[in-house]
Structure formats: structure tokens, C-alpha cells
Amino acid sequence: xxxxxxxxxxxxxxxxxxxxxxxxxxxxxxxxxxxxxxxxxxxxxxxxxxxxxxxxxxxxxxxxxxxxxxxxxxxxxxxxxxxxxxxxxxxxxxxxxxxxxxxxxxxxxxxxxxxxxxxxxxxxxxxxxxxxxxxxxxxxxxxxxxxxxxxxxxxxxxxxxxxxxxxxxxxxxxxxxxxxxxxxxxxxxxxxxxxxxxxxxxxxxxxxxxxxxxxxxxxxxxxxxxxxxxxxxxxxxxxxxxxxxxxxxxx
Numbered sequence: 001x002x003x004x005x006x007x008x009x010x011x012x013x014x015x016x017x018x019x020x021x022x023x024x025x026x027x028x029x030x031x032x033x034x035x036x037x038x039x040x041x042x043x044x045x046x047x048x049x050x051x052x053x054x055x056x057x058x059x060x061x062x063x064x065x066x067x068x069x070x071x072x073x074x075x076x077x078x079x080x081x082x083x084x085x086x087x088x089x090x091x092x093x094x095x096x097x098x099x100x101x102x103x104x105x106x107x108x109x110x111x112x113x114x115x116x117x118x119x120x121x122x123x124x125x126x127x128x129x130x131x132x133x134x135x136x137x138x139x140x141x142x143x144x145x146x147x148x149x150x151x152x153x154x155x156x157x158x159x160x161x162x163x164x165x166x167x168x169x170x171x172x173x174x175x176x177x178x179x180x181x182x183x184x185x186x187x188x189x190x191x192x193x194x195x196x197x198x199x200x201x202x203x204x205x206x207x208x209x210x211x212x213x214x215x216x217x218x219x220x221x222x223x224x225x226x227x228x229x230x231x232x233x234x235x236x237x238x239x240x241x242x243x244x245x246x247x248x249x250x251x
Contacts, residue, residue, distance in 0.1 A: 010036060011044045015053055015069070019129055024055075024062030085247050090117040090216070093240045097218055097233045099225060102126055103205075103244070104139040105214040109158050111140040114214070122221055126194075135159050135175050136168060138190035138202035139215035144175075145182030146204035146212045152179055167192040187234060189227055197221050201230040203237050205244045213248050216240050 017033050018025075031041035045063050048054035052068035090101040100119040104111040113130045126132075134140035134155065144152045153176070161170040169175050182188035187203045194200075202217035218233055 007044070010034070010040065011048060014041065014044050015048060015065075018054060018063065018065045021064065024057060024060065024064035026061050027063065030063065086115045086244065087117065089240050089243050090115055093117075093216070093218065093236055094119055096236045097225075099218050099220040099230075099233075101240075102139065102217045102219060103214055104137075104143075104217070106134070106140075106143045106212060107131070109134055109155060111137060111143060111215070113139075119220070122224060126219070132194065133159055133162065135161055135170075136164055136190075136194050137217070138188045138200040138219075139217045141175075141178055141182055141188040141190065142202040142204045142215040142217075143212060144179045145188060146206050146210075146215075152176075164194055165192055165196050167196075169193065187237065189230065191227065192222070197223070199225075199227060199230065201227075201233065201237060203241045205241050205248065207245060213245065216244065 013034055014030055014036075017030055020033070021029070027042045027045055028038060030036075030045060031038040034041060036044075045054060046056070049056040049063065049066070052066045054063050055066045056063050086103050090103060093101045094117045098119055098121070100117065100122065102113055102116045104113045106112075110131045110133055113126050113128055113132075115128060116126060132140060134144055144155060147155065156172055156175055156179070159172075159175075161172065161175070162168075163170050169178065178188065187201055189199070189201050191199045198219060199222050200217045200219040202215050204215045205213040207213065216237060218230060218237060220230065
């Protein structure tokens with residue numbers, strides 16, 4: 001790796017870390033989280049601030065994401081059809097189920113949450129921009145189920161099957177079985193694998209040609225809606241998936 005690309009990589013990693021601190025954090029915090037020497041983190045953070053990717057608050061000596069990141073996110077959302085297309089579908093699904101609804105897209109071995117709509121009585125625990133490895137969430141497993149067999153197997157082999165709770169599946173064979181069942185059923189159920197007390201039902205969004213666009217999930221605390229109750233929402237979930245498959249750009 002050249003010096004230039006190494007510097008760029010470090011700067012981009014700091015930019016991503018800023019997403020963990022929406023209200024800002026000091027250079028010392030970012031140096032600690034990134035493992036970079038303080039002088040390196042400080043220099044890169046100031047470069048990001050000079051270019052508009054970060055904003056520096058002199059009074060608090062904190063850095064946070066700049067408006068340039070917001071501008072780029074808006075361009076990306078519009079180009080991929082996320083802007084104005086997904087939220088109405090999620091709102092309609094939430095109204096039909098009285099639960100929280102989410103949409104995520106794949107990015108390598110992770111899922112990235114794009115939009116969420118909270119249920120009327122309970123807020124889900126995932127926010128836009130959150131990332132999770134594909135083996136953890138119902139949306140991630142639904143995405144794996146929508147991939148061709150060989151691609152899904154390769155993806156599973158690349159996953160670090162980290163446990164988020166005592167219920168998280170960390171056995172690759174069990175994960176493969178869940179993915180196979182999801183491919184057969186058209187949906188994936190997840191029970192407390194991300195957060196204790198929460199379960200979810202998800203289905204993938206694919207083009208007619210089979211290209212994976214993302215996944216939709218209905219999430220709820222178990223005391224409100226367990227697996228039996230979530231499964232009664234399958235038709236509403238499929239309607240949402242079909243709507244997005246027909247309206248999202250197949251890029």
C-alpha cells in the first residue's frame with residue numbers, strides 16, 4: 001500500500017468513526033478509537049475539517065460530521081431511489097402492523113440500515129447508518145437467502161461469526177440451514193440475536209432478474225409480538241417488498 005492510499009484509508013476510517021459520535025468528540029477520542037497516534041489523528045481530522053467533511057467546534061474542541069457528508073448522502077439516496085421511495089412504504093407497513101419497520105442494503109459482509117419507521121408504541125433499536133454483519137439480523141439473513149447458493153456460501157465463509165447475544169447463531173452450518181429455510185420460505189425470522197427481548201421478520205427485495213436490492217424487516221419486542229404474531233404479517237411484508245422491487249432502480 002502506498003503512503004497516499006494509506007493516508008486516505010486512515011482518513012476515511014476516521015470519517016466513519018465520526019458516525020459513532022453525532023454530537024462530536026475530541027481528537028483524543030478518535031485517536032483512541034482508531035488506534036492512530038494522536039498527532040496523526042489530529043492532522044487527519046483537521047484535513048477533513050478543512051475540506052468540509054468534518055466540522056470543528058473551537059469551544060468544545062470536538063469534531064463531528066460536516067455538511068459535505070450530508071450533501072453526498074442526499075445525492076446517493078436520490079440516485080439509488082432511496083429518497084422519497086422507501087419511507088412511504090415503511091410507514092404503510094408500520095401502520096398495518098403497528099410495529100417498527102426497517103430497510104437495509106448489503107455492503108460486503110454487512111447490512112447497512114437506510115431507513116427506519118418506529119412503531120406507534122415502541123421504538124426499534126436500529127438507526128439509519130447502522131451496520132451489522134449479515135449473520136446477525138433478520139435483514140442480513142434475508143439478503144443471504146436471496147443470493148445464489150455459491151455466493152451465499154462464500155459470504156458466510158468470510159463472516160466473523162461474532163455473538164451479539166446468547167441467542168446469536170455462530171455455527172456456520174446452523175446459519176446455512178437458516179439461510180436455506182429463508183430461501184424456501186421467502187422470509188427469515190430472527191429471535192433476540194441482535195438485542196435481547198427483540199425479534200424480527202424480514203424478506204429480501206430483488207429485481208425480476210434476481211438482483212438483490214436490500215431487505216425489509218418488521219421488528220418488535222417479544223412481549224408485544226412473538227413469532228406467531230409476526231408471521232401473521234407475512235402478506236403485508238410481501239406487499240411492501242413487491243412495491244419496492246417495482247419502484248427502486250435496478251442499479
